[in-house]
Amino acid sequence: MSLPQNRPGVFHIVPPVDDGAPAPVVFDSPHSGVAMPAGFQPAVPDSLVLVSADTHVDALWAAVPRHGAPLLAAEFPRSFLDLNRAPEDIDPVLLDAPWPGPLSDADSVRRGMGLIWRYAWGDTPMYADRLSVQAVWQRIDTYWYPYHAALADLLDAAHGRHGAVWHVDCHSMPSTGHRLSPDADGAHRADIVLGDRDGTACDPGFTDFVATVFRRQGYETRINDPFKGAELVRRHADPAHNRHSLQIEINRRLYMDEVTRERGPGFDRLAADLDVVAEAIVGYAAAHLPGTR
Ligand SMILES: [Zn+2]
Numbered sequence: 001m002s003l004p005q006n007r008p009g010v011f012h013i014v015p016p017v018d019d020g021a022p023a024p025v026v027f028d029s030p031h032s033g034v035a036m037p038a039g040f041q042p043a044v045p046d047s048l049v050l051v052s053a054d055t056h057v058d059a060l061w062a063a064v065p066r067h068g069a070p071l072l073a074a075e076f077p078r079s080f081l082d083l084n085r086a087p088e089d090i091d092p093v094l095l096d097a098p099w100p101g102p103l104s105d106a107d108s109v110r111r112g113m114g115l116i117w118r119y120a121w122g123d124t125p126m127y128a129d130r131l132s133v134q135a136v137w138q139r140i141d142t143y144w145y146p147y148h149a150a151l152a153d154l155l156d157a158a159h160g161r162h163g164a165v166w167h168v169d170c171h172s173m174p175s176t177g178h179r180l181s182p183d184a185d186g187a188h189r190a191d192i193v194l195g196d197r198d199g200t201a202c203d204p205g206f207t208d209f210v211a212t213v214f215r216r217q218g219y220e221t222r223i224n225d226p227f228k229g230a231e232l233v234r235r236h237a238d239p240a241h242n243r244h245s246l247q248i249e250i251n252r253r254l255y256m257d258e259v260t261r262e263r264g265p266g267f268d269r270l271a272a273d274l275d276v277v278a279e280a281i282v283g284y285a286a287a288h289l290p291g292t293r
Contacts, residue, residue, distance in 0.1 A: 004150040011147050014071040023068035023282040024162035026154045029170045030083035032057040033075040043128040048120040052079045054172040063275035067282040079117040081143045084230040089114040096130035163290040164242035169232045175253035183226035191219040195229030195247035201237035202244035213280045217273050
């Protein structure tokens with residue numbers, strides 16, 4: 001299987017183990033990167049840049065390649081450039097000049113969590129100075145497009161081989177709602193939140209299947225509440241043509257200390273359970289290929 005080439009500092013791909021046919025499944029972890037990009041000059045310490053990172057999510061899903069699916073992971077912080085936003089989701093107040101291209105009116109931008117985050121966290125600004133249009137464009141060109149191209153290549157390769165592909169977009173969430181989030185400050189969150197954009201990003205049967213696998217393992221699991229999935233599952237999904245995308249949010253209280261960011265005592269058990277989930281997803285995909293239903 002030929003894979004897109006890794007780009008150090010941008011993304012890497014853990015290839016599927018080579019012991020049989022590759023699965024029609026691709027996993028990606030867009031927010032687990034913690035490497036500070038060259039030239040990035042936030043006004044806050046690294047620890048604040050990384051508050052929004054989905055720390056350890058790539059490691060939690062490390063078993064994925066053993067089941068025949070590649071795992072694509074970004075290496076840079078989410079707040080530096082958010083791969084789960086569209087390139088038009090630019091916050092004009094960050095810029096020292098008007099943006100020459102189209103701009104969206106996305107709610108995420110209004111909350112300061114657009115393509116490039118306005119705040120590191122809460123109401124603490126990420127930058128002391130405005131960014132140049134050129135610098136923002138370079139950031140998009142160097143980080144956003146190559147990652148999405150690599151994901152598209154992986155999905156196209158699997159779809160070309162099998163006639164269908166299941167894309168699993170892996171994230172984590174703070175244990176409760178906060179002032180930047182769509183749910184209320186302090187709101188209780190389930191262990192697992194699956195997002196299929198209200199049934200439009202994948203066959204709802206797939207969402208229900210994954211929810212059942214998690215619930216069987218004892219995890220409180222909600223669907224599209226409060227996270228429905230964003231740009232990654234929107235852009236790469238096309239269920240009418242057998243391209244299914246599902247976002248999985250894992251509650252950070254299950255596996256890490258949200259203050260120190262260190263792995264917690266629950267990490268190993270959760271990783272073992274995700275191994276079972278990955279195996280089940282690959283099994284579901286194999287059983288739902290066109291012509292096998
Ligand atoms: Zn995320």
